[in-house]
Amino acid sequence: MKNLYEKYFTKQKMMRTVLIPLIIISLFSIYNFGWRVLALLLLNLFVAMVIEYLCEVKLYKRKKISEAVIITSILYTMTLPVSLPFWISAVGIAFGIFFGKMVFGGFGKNIFNPALVGRVFIYINFPNPLTIAWNEAAKGLPGGFGAFTLPHIDALSTATPMLAFRNEGVLTNISDLLIGNVSGAIGETSKVLIILAAIYLIYKKVASWQIMAGSVLGFSVLSGILNLMGVETIPNPIYGMLLGGFLLGTVFMATDPISAAKTVPGKWIYGLIIGIVTVIIRGFALFSGGMMFAILMGNTFAPIIDYVVRQRKANKKSKEAVV
Structure with a gap:
């Protein structure tokens, strides 16, 4: 089995590090919503690997596919409601891998986060299953471990x-938000696990703390100002960060090393853009969330930000050399 795995996958230490907290979050998600979480995850993983194999090995003539496809499949699944029809889920991950990654040349060359490209595609084309079909969260034991899926x-x-x-202007109990016994997208509910994952990934130096800090800072400052101004659609910053997929996106998707900014100043600016845009979309757009659009917008500007930062640095060195 090991030889078979090594035959088709390129080993990537960074991806294996990210996989550890994602497995823990996935196990909690199964408890919270039932075994349908695992069924969706396995389906998405299979479709993603097939698409990547056909492109990387057959089209680009490379020997193996990347372990990053596993991370992409899990992250994509974590953004879905558990009741999403299987065929829609499969269409989304196929679109995300092909149009979000393979059309740019494969692993390491994509501009956008492929998991979010797939999620946005089905969000736009199949809005009802993504926005009105929610399931109850588990209470007590065995929770979702004793059911395929919990009631609508x-x-x-x-x-x-x-x-x-x-x-309704209703504020959910913060302890429930932290623990995660609430309805929502599969992997966004347990904020404690996501925060612990952030600490672990920063400790292992596989995720940029500057991007995370920039995102939190941009979100906190703007939402704090608007909340103090009395904008009813904007909660206080701490509560706002515990809602929806802000923390999941900040920790796992905004920090994607391929589609994020690479320079240190660029990482701060990139993170600030994501945090600020999330607040604007949540407070003033039709969408109740906004994190996925904010990250994709950040992906768009990341190369430009890095270019400007490097040019300013080069110009500074040129002036110093002349002096």
């Missing part, structure tokens, strides 16, 4: 903490 939620306006605040 009928009260749409308060189905998730984000919708409850946006539609």
Whole structure:
């Protein structure tokens, strides 16, 4: 089995490090929503590997596919509601891998985060399953470990903490938000696990703390100002960061080393853009979330930001040399 794996996959230490906290979050997600989480994950992983194999090995004539495809598949699954039809999920990951990664030349050459490219594609084309089909979260044991999926939620306006605040002004208990016993996308609910994952990834030096800090700073400052100004659609910064997929996106997707900014000043600017844009979309757009759009917007500007930072540095050196 090991030889078979090594035959098709390129070893990537960084990806294996990221995989550890994602497995823990996935296990909690199964407890929270049922074994359908695992079924979606395995389907997405299979489709993603097939698409990448056909492109990397057959089209680009490379020997193996990247272990990054495993991370992409898990992250994509973590952004979905557990009740999403399997065929829509498969279409999304196929689109994300091909148009978000392979059309740019494969691993290491993509401009956008492929998991979010797939998620945005199905969000735009199949909005109802992505926005109105939510399931209850587990309470007690065995939780989701004893069911394929938990019951649907009928009260749409308060189905998730984000919708409850946006539609009714209802503030979910912070302890529930931290632990994760709330409805929402599969992997976004347990904020404690995501925060622990951030600490672990920073300690292992596989995720940029500057990007995370920039994102949190941009989000906190703008949401704090707007909240003090009395904008009803903007909660206080701490509560706002615990809603929806902000922390999941900040820790795992904004820090994607391929699509994020590379220079140190660029990482701060990139993170600030993501945090600020998330607040603007949440508070003033039709979308209840906004993190996925904010990260893709950050991906768009990341190469430009790095270019400007490097040019300024080069110009500074030229002036110093002349003097």
